[in-house]
Amino acid sequence: MKVGVLAVQGDFAEHIAVLKRLGVDTAEVRLPRDLEGVEALIMPGGESTTISYLMDLYDLKGPIKEMAGMGVPIWGTCAGMIMMARELTDKEPTPMGLMDILVTRNAFGRQIDSFEADLEIKNLGHEAFRAVFIRAPVIFDVGQGVDVLAHLPDGKPVAVQQRNLLATAFHPELSPDTRLHQYFLNLK
Numbered sequence: 001m002k003v004g005v006l007a008v009q010g011d012f013a014e015h016i017a018v019l020k021r022l023g024v025d026t027a028e029v030r031l032p033r034d035l036e037g038v039e040a041l042i043m044p045g046g047e048s049t050t051i052s053y054l055m056d057l058y059d060l061k062g063p064i065k066e067m068a069g070m071g072v073p074i075w076g077t078c079a080g081m082i083m084m085a086r087e088l089t090d091k092e093p094t095p096m097g098l099m100d101i102l103v104t105r106n107a108f109g110r111q112i113d114s115f116e117a118d119l120e121i122k123n124l125g126h127e128a129f130r131a132v133f134i135r136a137p138v139i140f141d142v143g144q145g146v147d148v149l150a151h152l153p154d155g156k157p158v159a160v161q162q163r164n165l166l167a168t169a170f171h172p173e174l175s176p177d178t179r180l181h182q183y184f185l186n187l188k
């Protein structure tokens with residue numbers, strides 16, 4: 001199986017390292033032609049305005065939307081989740097509208113810009129998942145077809161799935177725990 005990781009900006013190298021540990025082939029995606037033969041795609045964390053700008057520059061949004069519609073598993077983490085959203089409460093960037101979620105960027109305020117939390121994630125068993133949040137976005141609203149896989153103690157959803165599409169507000173590629181990457185590979 002070949003998994004593409006969007007590699008225009010952000011922490012794509014960390015995702016690739018996890019995927020390699022799990023024994024799958026990887027491809028760094030910078031141009032539409034890099035998507036050839038890719039059976040699942042991860043959009044990493046980083047700076048969503050920069051990622052969006054570069055995706056427009058290289059004409060990546062169209063082909064990725066098409067893949068999403070064809071049932072290819074796509075997973076956005078943090079800035080990648082921002083790109084997956086139907087709508088943002090922020091002016092920028094323009095998200096890709098792949099998942100029926102309403103998202104706000106940098107939603108945790110300055111003091112807790114970054115934090116870790118133990119999450120119970122649906123379908124991953126009872127063992128807590130140590131999740132790393134870095135200037136994380138928050139999901140304010142989810143549509144009917146969206147399954148909430150995990151939320152913070154205050155009820156905010158931080159991991160959601162809609163058919164072949166997955167989004168997490170945190171950075172699973174920065175935890176030693178590979179269960180979410182494995183779960184994503186099984187969406188194939």
Ligand code: GLN
Nearest residue numbers: 045046047048078079135
């Ligand atoms: N704050 C970033 C943004 O709004 C996302 C942060 C991240 O990906 N860790 O794009």
